[in-house]
Amino acid sequence: MASGIDTFIESLEKSRVWRSIFRSGSGQSTLHRSLAIQQNVFLHLFPTKVRRRVIALGATWYLGILTLGTFLLLVITGILLMLYYHPSAPQAYADVKDLKYVVSSGLFLRNLHRWSAHAMVFLAFAHMFRVFYRGAYRPPREFNWVVGVILLLVTLLLSYTGYLLPWDQLAFWAITVGSNISAAVPGVGEKFHFLLLGGNQVNANALLRFYVLHCAILPLTAVLFLMVHLWRIRKDGGLYVRKGEPHEAGKEESAQTAREKE
Amino acid sequence: MTTETVSKPVDADPELSRRSFFARLGLGSLGIAAAGTVMFYYRYLSPNVLFEASPVINVGKAENYPLDSVTLDATAGIYLIHVAEGFFSLNAVCTHLGCLTTWKPDAGVIACPCHGSRFSREGQKLAGPAPKPLPWLKTWLADEGSLMVDRSVTIPSLQFLRI
Numbered sequence: 001m002a003s004g005i006d007t008f009i010e011s012l013e014k015s016r017v018w019r020s021i022f023r024s025g026s027g028q029s030t031l032h033r034s035l036a037i038q039q040n041v042f043l044h045l046f047p048t049k050v051r052r053r054v055i056a057l058g059a060t061w062y063l064g065i066l067t068l069g070t071f072l073l074l075v076i077t078g079i080l081l082m083l084y085y086h087p088s089a090p091q092a093y094a095d096v097k098d099l100k101y102v103v104s105s106g107l108f109l110r111n112l113h114r115w116s117a118h119a120m121v122f123l124a125f126a127h128m129f130r131v132f133y134r135g136a137y138r139p140p141r142e143f144n145w146v147v148g149v150i151l152l153l154v155t156l157l158l159s160y161t162g163y164l165l166p167w168d169q170l171a172f173w174a175i176t177v178g179s180n181i182s183a184a185v186p187g188v189g190e191k192f193h194f195l196l197l198g199g200n201q202v203n204a205n206a207l208l209r210f211y212v213l214h215c216a217i218l219p220l221t222a223v224l225f226l227m228v229h230l231w232r233i234r235k236d237g238g239l240y241v242r243k244g245e246p247h248e249a250g251k252e253e254s255a256q257t258a259r260e261k262e
Numbered sequence: 263m264t265t266e267t268v269s270k271p272v273d274a275d276p277e278l279s280r281r282s283f284f285a286r287l288g289l290g291s292l293g294i295a296a297a298g299t300v301m302f303y304y305r306y307l308s309p310n311v312l313f314e315a316s317p318v319i320n321v322g323k324a325e326n327y328p329l330d331s332v333t334l335d336a337t338a339g340i341y342l343i344h345v346a347e348g349f350f351s352l353n354a355v356c357t358h359l360g361c362l363t364t365w366k367p368d369a370g371v372i373a374c375p376c377h378g379s380r381f382s383r384e385g386q387k388l389a390g391p392a393p394k395p396l397p398w399l400k401t402w403l404a405d406e407g408s409l410m411v412d413r414s415v416t417i418p419s420l421q422f423l424r425i
Binding site: 173176177179180181194195198199200201203204205 | 304312359
């Protein structure tokens with residue numbers, strides 16, 4: 001049975017269609033396996049080779065990938081919520097109530113979106129604390145720390161803009177207070193406040209602007225910086241591991257020290 | 263150091279070469295186009311028509327406001343106050359971060375629920391993070407006898423409307 005599946009996979013990998021998509025070939029040599037990573041548009045962001053102890057739970061607690069996981073969950077549930085939600089002034093509140101009480105599985109998807117949002121903010125902070133206290137922000141990774149700070153700000157802005165969308169009293173007053181903070185910026189604050197809300201008060205214009213920010217502009221910004229963030233892990237010498245940290249092989253050295261010796 | 267800088271042929275060729283002239287011309291026109299583009303989108307993002315309530319409010323007859331009363335119009339976000347000196351109107355929106363304040367008759371203060379700012383009946387700040395007193399709004403008596411308030415016009419405090 002198993003050999004039958006193996007033969008099928010092997011013939012599939014040798015087929016013309018497969019070879020036209022995956023050009024690295026079907027071999028099991030180190031070269032073939034490296035090419036499979038390097039020649040894939042998604043995987044080439046990541047290193048072709050990592051040490052086992054670098055991807056052990058103890059090194060990172062997987063906080064970065066968990067943050068990415070919540071982001072992907074938010075994108076999927078967010079797109080599904082968009083199918084029932086109209087960003088218009090009286091309708092938005094009714095739509096959120098319909099999602100909760102009328103739409104099948106709507107309550108689950110909305111709560112998944114909400115709890116993932118809380119989790120993403122928490123995990124992003126936890127990830128940054130982990131990076132900070134291990135010293136993984138130091139050169140050559142200082143630029144990736146800056147990209148991470150931008151991603152944190154985008155995460156907080158996504159959280160903030162999403163807060164208005166249920167269009168209830170809590171949302172209205174939270175955005176009234178929050179947008180008034182931006183008005184306190186000297187000189188340009190009042191003008192920025194006006195552009196952000198599309199008016200002087202939190203009303204239909206503000207709801208639509210926050211919706212566009214929440215569903216288009218900010219997620220695209222996040223994806224853009226996420227790609228740079230992941231790609232820079234490889235360019236900066238892989239995930240950070242401390243010198244002399246206990247590890248499996250005992251003699252292996254981190255990518256960091258290997259680079260320094262070169 | 264200084265002599266070196268001075269002796270350096272900063273502009274050896276007084277005539278601009280054709281190439282750099284066109285390069286500057288091109289960059290200059292690109293800069294103008296970029297500035298125009300910024301203005302274009304800035305203007306697009308600023309709405310010209312706002313569907314917001316009129317700043318001028320008719321708050322009704324003066325008889326509806328007995329002496330020593332503080333009346334909050336939560337929809338309009340204003341107080342209409344009648345004291346011995348006369349009538350006046352205060353903006354009820356907290357000067358801190360825009361929450362709607364409320365009148366506490368027991369304590370005789372205007373209080374903000376969001377961050378604890380407190381104001382006197384005349385709008386003076388008593389406590390809390392608010393940076394400014396509550397502004398006095400232009401109040402007048404219309405010809406037909408109603409009290410009118412213009413929320414967009416602030417007046418110096420303690421200018422009472424006597425009827």
